[in-house]
Structures are given as C-alpha cells and as structure tokens.
Amino acid sequence: MLKDITIGQYFPLNSVIHRLDPRVKLLYTFVFIIMIVVANNFVSMLFCVICALSVTLISKIPVKTVVKGLKPILFIIIITSLLQIIYVKTGVPLVSFWKIKITSGGLLEALFMTMRITFLIVMSTMLTYTTSPTSMTNGLDRTFAPLSRLGIDFNIITMIMTIALRFIPTLIDEVDKIISAQKSRGANFESGSIFKRAKMLIPLFVPLLFNATRRAYELAYAMTCRCYNGGKGKTTMNALKFRAGDWTASFLTVAFVAGVIFLNINFGEYNAQFTFNTAV
Amino acid sequence: MADIILKFDNVTFRYDGDETPLPPAVENLSLEIKKGEFVAILGHNGSGKSTVAKLSNGLVIPESGDVYVNGMNTKNENDDFKIKQTVGVVFQNPDNQIVATIVEEDVAFGPENLGVDPAEIRRRVDEALKIVGMYKYRLHEPHKLSGGQKQRVAIAGIIAMQPQCIVFDEPTAMLDPEGRRDVMNAMKRLNKELGITVVFITHYMEEACEAERIIVMDDARLVLDGTPEEIFSDVNYIRSLGLDVPQTCALAQMLKDDGIEISGELLSVDGLVNSLAKILGRG
8 A cells, every 4th residue: 555655756767758857847747737727628628638648658657657646536536527427417418316317418527527637647747757856856946946035945945845755765664664563563454443443553653753753863964964054055966957858848838738729719618518419 | 283184182972861961972082083094983882982973073062172173173163064074974874864866866965065066066976976886876766775775875975075084873783794795895995095084983893803993982981992903902801891802802812711822913814823823833
C-alpha cells in the first residue's frame, strides 16, 4: 500500500520532455490545466486529450506508471460521475428507477467530467514524473523570485519542499520498519473496528515523529557544515537556460491554446441533446 | 604553528540539560592536529568523541577554552564560512546528510551555497564523485543506493567544498562490511592522494589501527595519544577503558602474561608472525 504513492515521484529517463526547462514545464502545465477547464465541448476536450497523450508518449514514461498514478483519484472520479449521472436531467431519459432518472445528458456529462479530471491529473503527474524535484524547486525558485520583494523568501520555501520530497522515501521505509517491528510483537493493523485500527496507528506515528525530529536535527548539522545560510548568494550548478526545445514547447503551447479556443468557438458550448442526437 | 590545522585549547563543552546541568561531554581537552595527518579518535559510546567532531568546525561552541581552525577561532562568527569550508564533517547516518534528490545535485549543494561559479561547480562535482568512485551513479536517486554508496556521496559533498581537513564521525557505524571497506578506502585516498587531513572517529579497533596516530577518549577526557603501537602496548589499560584490542595484541599479551618475552612490531599479523618466529627459532 505504501509503495503506491507515486504523485511527486520523479521518473528519471532521457526524453525531450525531461530536458525542458522546469519553468517552461511548470507554466505550460498550468496553461494546459486552464485550457482543459475552459474546453467546453467534446471536440475541444478530445483535442486536449490527444495533446496530453502525445506528451505522455514523447516523455517515454510507461503508460502503466501513468495509470497507476491515477489510482488515488479514482474515488473522486467515481463520486463526480455518480453526481453528474444523478443530477443532470437533460437529454433523453434512458433508465428510471426509484427516484433516480438516468439520462443521456447525465452520462455524457459524467464522461466529460471524467475525461477532464483524468487528463488534468495525467498532465500534472507528467510534470512531476519528468522533472526532478530539485530542478522543479529551481524552476519555482526562479519563477517566484520577484516575490522576495514582497518580503516572501521563496528560497526557504523551495528548500523546505526539496527536503520534504527527499525524505518521503526515507520515511516510507521507516514506516515499513516500524510496522514490521510492531507486528513482530503481536500488533495487528489489519483487523478490528475502525476505532481499533485508528488506535493502532498511535504506536506507529509516535516513533515515526520522534525519529523524524531526530533526523531533522542531524540534517540541520549536515546542512550547516555545507555552509547553508538560507540561500543568500547561492549559485546553481545546472543553471536554467532557454534552449531550442523550450522554444518549440512554447510554440506548441501557443498553438494548443489557439486550437482549443478555435474549437470552442467553432463547435460552441456542448449541448447534451445535440451531441447525443448527432451521435445516434 | 603554521602546519597545525586544528587546535583544541583546554576545551570544555556540555549540552543543555533541562534543569540540572548535564556532566560535560568534553572536559579540558587540549589537542593539536597537523596538516596531512591521519588521526583516529577512539572511545566507547558517550566518551565525548562525537562532540569533538561538532566542536571542530564550530557547529557547537565551547563553554570554555577555544578551538582554532587554521588559527581562526570558531567563536568568531565572521569566519564561520571559512571555518566550515576548511574543516568538513561527515556524520554517521548517510540518510540524514543528503539534502537533494539526485546524487550530483546533492554534491553541488555545498559549492552552490558558497556562491561558486556554475562551471566550476560542475568540475568539482565530477571530480569529487570520481574520487569516491560514485561518478557513474551521479544521476541516481540517493534513496536507491546502498548505505556505503550513500556515505560516499555524503563524503563527495564535503570534498566538493575543497576542505583541508575532514572529520569523520563514525562514518562506518551503520554500514555493512563491504560499505565499511569502501568508505575506509575513500578516506585513505583522500589522505594519501589529496593530502587532506583526516580525523576519523570510530569505536572499531581494527579501523583505528589503520591511522598513523590514535587519540583515546574516555569519560569526556583525552586519556591516550600516540601511534597505534604505543596505544596498544598496554592491553590491560585499553581493556579497562571498555575498548577492544586487536586480536594480534591480545595474543601477544597472553604470551607476555605467561612469561614469554615477545617484542617488536606486534600490531599487524605479519609483524606478530615475525616476532613469534624469532622466539621459536631461538627456542
């Protein structure tokens, strides 16, 4: 169960997408998210999906990994779909039982929402799969550097993020060890009422918290030894440069935005009735 | 004076206790370490040896007495960066020393903080990783490496700052035998090939014997300071400090206890064999 956490995990491969400037990836992922929310008909949505799939293919990340990354939001997708199916009453009524009427409009709306949420997450995970957390924080650092004028020290925020990301696998290993240690003394994490199981988490989290605090102290010493002083006067080994690939990505993103807007205007706001009739 | 890199002058230090003051972790410690030396500090748990590591580059400041790094007092905050750049410390748990999520980016952390030019950082990082034999892992994630590999990455992170002296605080304590050997070899290379002064804190006797000079600490104080041969000449005293002795010394001592005159170099296996051959040949 613990090994399934994939959001925020970097997948080191050598693809065009991996080599893009993190600022470019951050910004364009954001643009994609806006556009997939703006997309208001099935044609625009399909266009977004095709673009997202192309990015996935170019990145060389195995489709299996991407699908696995969707697992945590499966619940949200199901709930949203159900709500759409139950509450949207447009289109042709298909089935009706008890107080629930399922209409074609509801089904299409559910499909539309599922596509939207799924590919919104696919693109966001693409960002974390193809960008090492350090280069991501570098990117964030640069993108938000102007904030320092407002008195917000982004250097420190990005350092905190890097350390959090760095210690996720370490702490997961630690949780595994603690679970084994407790189990070997007869602890039972899997059965009993929810209350009982929640109570079982106490002997898990107390040592975890204790160890994490100890680690934090040691890390602070190690960082002090390496002259960390909050990022003042810091340079970066892998300085960010805008390369040919970044220009291409920029061009493609502009084309993508234009495409979605064009399709939105051309096909109009999607209408369940209309879409269903043409489909049939 | 110029060739002394690290000097402890009558240093006492204690950690903050809640109410009652704790006993000192280091008491009236005076010691000098010369440039290019390979020194081992030996002591059982709680003898204060790890505190020596923290005192040596100003991570903690002595309660009384002074610590000098290349003549700079660690109490002087203006020299803080210069001191930490001169004396690096490698700690016991490699997991808690690695900051970044990619090996080479972690090694770059120190020079980046010092504001070194990017091209120069790249050069130093590659060089440091080659010295510890981790160059081909430069794009790996630290948490996928073994303990010994992680510790070598941590060492590279210090080397990239180009220190003159590195203090190793039980760097092998959490490692398997293979990792331990790799880290030992890396330390020896630093000393022999790069001329970096190495202070190696440990409680493994066999490892300490590889140093040129051993300092023994017991109960916050320095009790012995000498070459491995000198230190282990008094086996019973070493044992009374709660420390092990190398098997060769133990054997020689047992022979001495039985009234057999044995002399010469008794620390290495070869030396002991030679001494024994001499006795047997004569007898």
